[in-house]
Amino acid sequence: MSNTLLQRIQQHQNLRDLRNKLLALHKVLLESERISYEQARGRVTGGELLQLVLEHEQFAWLRRISDLIVRIDEMLHGDEPIAPGEAQDVVTYARELLVPSETGNAFARRYYQALQDEPGVVMAHAEVTRLLQASDQ
DSSP states (O other): OOOOHHHHHHHHHHHHHHHHHHHHHHHHHHHHHHHHHHHHHOOOOHHHHHHHHHHOHHHHTTHHHHHHHHHHHHHHHOSSOOOHHHHHHHHHHHHHHTOOOSSSOHHHHHHHHHHHHOHHHHHHHHHHHHHHHHTTO
């Protein structure tokens, strides 16, 4: 399949849409984690929260989504055109990452629990899932 200009434009739009949905999901997950942290340890400022996100174990699981968002940003803003399979690799990774499980890896278990606890997470997850399913068609 040739990588025509129209295909590249659509690919960029799809990646931007995925990035935005992942960002919304990350935001609601981060807010939920912040609330949990503050209930146990007291309120934190924005700067303290940033430090916690970067260094504290309670927030470590969210870094997988952060890393995926950064990867998409680098693809969208890079000097080189996106390789034909690169966008699909990101979609595949997102699909595999966002599978909640009571018995899966640490991320899957935390994600499962967040979906049980927070309606906002359920809504954001549904948005990402819809987008990922649409990319199959």
